[in-house]
Amino acid sequence: MSEDAIYRYWGKAGKSERFHLLSYHCLDVAAIAAQWWAQSPSLRRALCHVTAVGEEATRAWVLFFIALHDFGKLDIRFQLKAPHALAILQPDFDDGMAELERDYSHGLAGHYWFKKDMAALGFTDRQWDRWRPWVEAVAGHHGDLNPNKRMGGPDADEEVIAADRNARRAWLKSLATLFLAPVGLSLNELPPPCPELVAGLCSVSDWLGSSEAYFPYQIDPIPLADYWEQTRQNAALAFAESGLFQPSLKRGGMGQVFPDLQPRQLQTLVDCLPVSPGLILIEAPTGSGKTEAALAYASRLLTVGLADGVIFALPTQATANAMFERLERIAGRMFPSGANLLLAHGKANYNRNFQALKTAQRPTVQDAEEAMVQCVAWLGASRKRALLGQIGVCTIDQVLLSVLPVRHQFVRAFGVRKAILIVDEVHAYDAYMVGLLRRVLEGQSRAGGCAILLSATLPSYQKAALCRSWNPRAELAQANPYPLVTHLGKGEKAQTFELSEEQLPLPRTVELDRWYAADLLPDEVQCRAIIAAAQSGVLVGIVCNLVDNAQRLAERLRGMADGVVPIDLFHARYRFKDRLTRENAVIAHYGKEALRGAGRILVATQVIEQSLDLDFDWLITQLCPVDLLFQRLGRLHRHDRNDRPTEFKTTRCTLLLPSAESDEMPDYGLHGVVYKYKRVLWRTQQWVERHPSVEFPTAYREWIETVYDESPWPQESEKITKDAETHLKEMTAAFFAALGLASSNANPLPDTDGNAAKLTRDGEMSLSVVLILQAKSKTLLDGRRLNSIDEAERDEVLDLNTVHVPAGWRKRLPEADAESRHWLAMQAAGDNRWQGQHGTNLFLYDRDAGLRLATEE
Numbered sequence: 101m102s103e104d105a106i107y108r109y110w111g112k113a114g115k116s117e118r119f120h121l122l123s124y125h126c127l128d129v130a131a132i133a134a135q136w137w138a139q140s141p142s143l144r145r146a147l148c149h150v151t152a153v154g155e156e157a158t159r160a161w162v163l164f165f166i167a168l169h170d171f172g173k174l175d176i177r178f179q180l181k182a183p184h185a186l187a188i189l190q191p192d193f194d195d196g197m198a199e200l201e202r203d204y205s206h207g208l209a210g211h212y213w214f215k216k217d218m219a220a221l222g223f224t225d226r227q228w229d230r231w232r233p234w235v236e237a238v239a240g241h242h243g244d245l246n247p248n249k250r251m252g253g254p255d256a257d258e259e260v261i262a263a264d265r266n267a268r269r270a271w272l273k274s275l276a277t278l279f280l281a282p283v284g285l286s287l288n289e290l291p292p293p294c295p296e297l298v299a300g301l302c303s304v305s306d307w308l309g310s311s312e313a314y315f316p317y318q319i320d321p322i323p324l325a326d327y328w329e330q331t332r333q334n335a336a337l338a339f340a341e342s343g344l345f346q347p348s349l350k351r352g353g354m355g356q357v358f359p360d361l362q363p364r365q366l367q368t369l370v371d372c373l374p375v376s377p378g379l380i381l382i383e384a385p386t387g388s389g390k391t392e393a394a395l396a397y398a399s400r401l402l403t404v405g406l407a408d409g410v411i412f413a414l415p416t417q418a419t420a421n422a423m424f425e426r427l428e429r430i431a432g433r434m435f436p437s438g439a440n441l442l443l444a445h446g447k448a449n450y451n452r453n454f455q456a457l458k459t460a461q462r463p464t465v466q467d468a469e470e471a472m473v474q475c476v477a478w479l480g481a482s483r484k485r486a487l488l489g490q491i492g493v494c495t496i497d498q499v500l501l502s503v504l505p506v507r508h509q510f511v512r513a514f515g516v517r518k519a520i521l522i523v524d525e526v527h528a529y530d531a532y533m534v535g536l537l538r539r540v541l542e543g544q545s546r547a548g549g550c551a552i553l554l555s556a557t558l559p560s561y562q563k564a565a566l567c568r569s570w571n572p573r574a575e576l577a578q579a580n581p582y583p584l585v586t587h588l589g590k591g592e593k594a595q596t597f598e599l600s601e602e603q604l605p606l607p608r609t610v611e612l613d614r615w616y617a618a619d620l621l622p623d624e625v626q627c628r629a630i631i632a633a634a635q636s637g638v639l640v641g642i643v644c645n646l647v648d649n650a651q652r653l654a655e656r657l658r659g660m661a662d663g664v665v666p667i668d669l670f671h672a673r674y675r676f677k678d679r680l681t682r683e684n685a686v687i688a689h690y691g692k693e694a695l696r697g698a699g700r701i702l703v704a705t706q707v708i709e710q711s712l713d714l715d716f717d718w719l720i721t722q723l724c725p726v727d728l729l730f731q732r733l734g735r736l737h738r739h740d741r742n743d744r745p746t747e748f749k750t751t752r753c754t755l756l757l758p759s760a761e762s763d764e765m766p767d768y769g770l771h772g773v774v775y776k777y778k779r780v781l782w783r784t785q786q787w788v789e790r791h792p793s794v795e796f797p798t799a800y801r802e803w804i805e806t807v808y809d810e811s812p813w814p815q816e817s818e819k820i821t822k823d824a825e826t827h828l829k830e831m832t833a834a835f836f837a838a839l840g841l842a843s844s845n846a847n848p849l850p851d852t853d854g855n856a857a858k859l860t861r862d863g864e865m866s867l868s869v870v871l872i873l874q875a876k877s878k879t880l881l882d883g884r885r886l887n888s889i890d891e892a893e894r895d896e897v898l899d900l901n902t903v904h905v906p907a908g909w910r911k912r913l914p915e916a917d918a919e920s921r922h923w924l925a926m927q928a929a930g931d932n933r934w935q936g937q938h939g940t941n942l943f944l945y946d947r948d949a950g951l952r953l954a955t956e957e
Contacts, residue, residue: 103274105267107321108189109174112310113182120317122173123271127328129309130167130279131335133301137162139345141405142518143297149548151292156283161234161291164279166302169238172210174268176261177254188319193260210239212252217268233294238302240510274324297547300514304344304488314338343440343479345408346490349433352399357433358392365605366393369585369597375400376589379541379570380552381526381563384583385605385797386734390554391426391524398520399434401550409490409519410434413499415528417445418683419710423524424493425453431491440479440489444498447676448486449896484508487515496523496533503539504841516540517547525710526555527562527727531831534562535838538569545570556734557727557800559808567594582801608796610733612788613754620645620722620756620771621653627660633718634665634699637745639690641716642703643732645724645771647671651949654703661701671705673950675871675881677900681947683712690714696743708735715739717748722756723768725775726784726807729755730800757785765820779816779824783807866904868921869913871934871945875925881934903951912941912953 111122136143137159144155151158172178176193179186181204186193214235215228223231253261276287309315314334318327339345349356354363354370363370365388373380380397382390398410412427414420424443431439443454479485486492487499492515499521502512521544529537544551553566560580567574573592583605585597615626622630634640644650654669661667670686672679688694690702692713708714709731719736721729737744737751758766765782772778784807794803812821873879878886880901889897902921905913913922924943926936933946942954 103270103324104321105263105270106274108263109179109267110182110185110189111170111173112312112317113185114317117184117188118317119182119185119188119319120312120315121319121321122170123274123324124318124327124331125309125315126167126170127324128315128331128335129169129302129305130163131328131331132305132309132339133166134159134163134332135335135339136301136305136345139339140408140518142407143301145405146297146518146547146549147295150295150297150546153292157285158292160279160283160285162298162301164275165234165238165291165298166305167275167279168210168214168235168272169302169306170206170210171214171235171268171271172206172208172212172239174271175204175206175209175213175254175264176256177204178206178209207239211235213268214239217265217272221269227290230290234291234298237294237296237299237510240299278324278328295547296510296543297514297517299510300512303508303511304485304514307485308338308342308344309335311338343438343490344488346435346437346439348402348435348490349399350403352396352401352403352434354392354396357396357399357430359433361392365389365599365603366583366585367396368603369393369599370396370400372597373397373400373585374587374589374595375404375406377406377548377550378587378589379545379567380550380588381558381566381586382552382554382583383558383563383585383800384556385800386556386731387738388583388605390556391423394522394552394554395427395430395434398522398550398552401520402434406550407518407520409492410522411487411492411494411499411516411519412522413494413496413524415496415525415710416707417447417495418707418712419524420445420493420495421451422713424451427491427493428453428457435490439491441491442479442486442489442493444486444492444494446495447899450676450680450900484511485515487512487519492519496529496537499523499540500533500536503536503543513543517544517549519549521549521551522554523551524554526553526566527557527559528710530834532834532838534565535835536841538566539839541566541569557730557804559727559804561808561810580801582797605797608751609793610736610751610753610796611793612791613752614789615720615754615756616759617756618758619649619769620758621649622720622756624660627657630701630720631657631661631665633745633747634661634701636747637697637699638717638748639694639696639699639715640701640718640720641690641708641714641735642701643708643719643721643724644703644705645722645774647673647705647950648770648952649722650703650705651952654949657701657703665699665701667701667703669703669949670707671950672707673903673905674947675901675903678947678950686714687712690716692739696741699745713738715741717744718752718754720754720756722771723758723781723785725777725780726787726803728775729784730804733794755788757788764817765823776830777824777827779820779827780807782820783813786813867907867910867913867916869903869905869924869951870898870901870921871903871926871936871951872923873926873928875923878923881926903945905951905953909953912938914938 106123107121109122110119111125113119147162148155148158151161179190218228218231272287280286314337315331354361354367361367366382366384367389370393382394384390395410401407412423414423420443424441428441431441441457443451448454479489486494498512499516502509502516521540523537541551551570564576567576567588570588571592574588575593576586577594577596579596581598583599587595587597589595615622617623630640630642642653644653650669650671654667658667668686668689670682674682686702686708689700692715709728714735715738716736719732721732724732733753736753758768765778768778768781772781775781787803787807871881873881873883880886880897886894886897898921913924916922924936924938926934926943926945929935932948933944935945936943944952944954
């Protein structure tokens with residue numbers, strides 16, 4: 101068995117005569133990993149946290165196994181994929197002796213051959229149990245590995261099989277000599293536990309280590325040790341230009357990240373929090389500075405090498421877009437040497453700021469110094485790399501995919517676990533998503549990482565469940581003041597941090613009016629009161645639970661107002677291109693910088709509940725769960741103003757409620773479908789009817805804990821109790837469904853937006869409808885034929901012309917295609933208006949009202 105055997109196999113090959121020796125490619129990849137190890141204290145800490153054998157031995161094992169990632173290429177079936185390279189490297193090979201298997205997977209083969217070859221060398225089952233996780237981690241670097249899939253040897257002569265076997269053994273021995281022997285290790289040793297980060301580290305290193313721009317193809321053999329020194333120099337340049345790592349600031353905290361802000365409320369606690377791995381929960385009202393506090397605390401964690409970056413996850417694309425703009429302003433302060441800032445969600449490519457970062461490296465002035473905020477093209481080119489930069493802003497779906505069966509899931513997990521994970525609006529997720537989030541937190545904890553959870557309205561049972569995900573034996577403090585910061589570190593007992601009396605939020609009173617209506621829509625008298633208020637200069641916001649309600653109410657108000665005041669409509673059932681236009685208009689008319697003086701009415705759905713910084717003089721809302729009610733109230737008198745109309749200088753909210761006896765639960769109709777926990781709706785109404793006003797911040801604890809208390813109220817009817825029991829069973833089933841999916845060995849699905857939605861959301865998602873003028877030619881509403889649009893732009897154009905509708909419409913629409921799109925033919929019905937029919941179902945679309953369904957009787 102000679103080392104020369106390893107130089108007879110290619111690893112990378114072009115269509116021409118050029119190729120790169122396999123041994124050298126493997127060392128290129130290991131050299132990238134070595135650079136990452138050398139530069140990143142947090143990566144070293146995370147890997148050693150699991151191996152517990154010290155830095156020297158951990159580095160040796162990690163590089164050894166990463167260099168083995170293409171072990172399966174030492175097989176004639178792979179080598180036959182580039183006959184020109186094989187003819188040069190093995191000129192005596194008779195290509196009639198073996199058959200090329202077109203579906204040959206060198207990752208799966210690497211796992212198969214390693215186990216088989218090591219068994220032949222005397223490996224015991226106990227030894228294999230320790231080596232197996234490492235081999236699976238690196239062998240699956242192309243996206244997935246199913247070790248249960250059947251694999252066998254090639255259909256070749258024994259001479260060929262023996263040559264491959266000898267080459268594999270020579271390669272093992274060579275790598276042991278290069279990486280293990282210098283630190284006193286050998287192939288006879290049992291490796292330490294394999295860190296989960298190794299799979300992602302290997303895959304990303306392979307992506308970068310495969311670049312011919314940095315690693316020129318080498319055909320002529322030179323000693324491995326010499327090539328190792330050569331490729332380490334190339335790897336240093338490749339890694340530096342990749343954007344994968346940047347040193348953070350030397351000192352962190354509010355003063356460094358937000359030098360122009362005087363710390364207030366939660367922000368005054370930043371310097372008191374432990375600078376160590378752990379879970380932080382921040383519970384505080386909207387507008388209390390949670391975001392700044394979280395980022396300032398994250399900066400302190402970065403300065404001591406506890407992470408390489410920050411990932412900020414939010415509930416919606418709109419909130420992610422808004423956060424992206426905020427972080428663009430401070431990214432250079434957190435990473436003065438340069439910050440790669442990435443946006444990750446299904447519509448990130450339509451965000452102008454993100455596109456600007458990807459197409460140009462533009463300087464941002466931070467105080468007196470100039471810092472570079474950018475997005476290196478290599479990082480921004482793929483959704484799989486979206487969480488690998490210094491700062492990633494994303495929707496929560498992108499983080500949840502890190503624990504789900506999608507291709508390269510481990511790359512997402514690697515990005516998340518080497519970063520400080522900040523999750524905003526934690527209360528906004530259902531039982532299924534919380535189940536997935538708990539899996540994410542478990543992984544973050546296993547890696548010795550850091551996570552920060554933010555919420556204004558987090559019920560105590562959810563808080564306890566999230567803490568148990570980090571540490572199953574977590575003990576929370578009995579005292580439960582508000583606001584509160586909770587830290588859960590290595591020990592079982594959580595630490596709590598309270599605000600000093602002078603830093604507590606100022607009391608805020610919201611007066612509650614009640615309007616009763618069977619359909620939760622204002623009657624004629626109430627509509628006239630709304631219009632009269634707008635005529636007097638009031639900015640009125642009306643929040644509906646259903647798009648159909650919002651469309652009907654806006655149409656009715658417009659008919660009654662007869663153009664006297666502007667009435668706007670905003671919801672989610674528009675083509676994406678029209679929704680963007682309407683969202684910008686809503687911000688312009690009702691946002692912080694909107695001109696005041698003239699009244700206006702906005703009828704909207706939950707799209708304004710958490711996503712947009714809007715400020716209404718008067719808020720009217722349909723009944724909803726208490727925590728979401730508080731989110732809606734955050735849009736009422738959001739900013740301090742002296743120019744509000746006289747009658748609305750006090751903060752007033754009007755709730756639209758169903759009339760019902762106090763001990764009976766009404767039929768909430770479709771509102772009960774949107775908010776499945778009907779007991780919470782009923783209790784919210786009961787609590788509102790008992791209180792003429794809501795006092796903040798005390799209401800955050802008192803109201804939410806009372807409404808979500810799992811014990812029955814004395815006056816609750818049997819119907820309410822049974823509904824609660826049913827809902828609890830459904831939540832439990834959804835929670836365990838999420839855990840089961842995250843733990844499954846299912847074949848991974850492609851990493852697409854559609855699969856992201858299916859995997860990260862409970863039950864049936866909304867349907868995608870593309871509006872067209874002609875079905876056969878698939879002509880869009882603007883007259884363009886789909887087949888005339890460049891293929892590279894086609895997906896973007898389809899996204900812009902897609903409307904999302906309820907899953908209940910499925911039977912009313914044409915059958916979906918293979919991409920789960922429903923193509924709905926329309927015809928012009930006036931300016932910016934179209935209508936279409938499928939069966940007895942009439943569909944109406946206009947750019948103002950969006951898509952409506954009018955079923956013919």
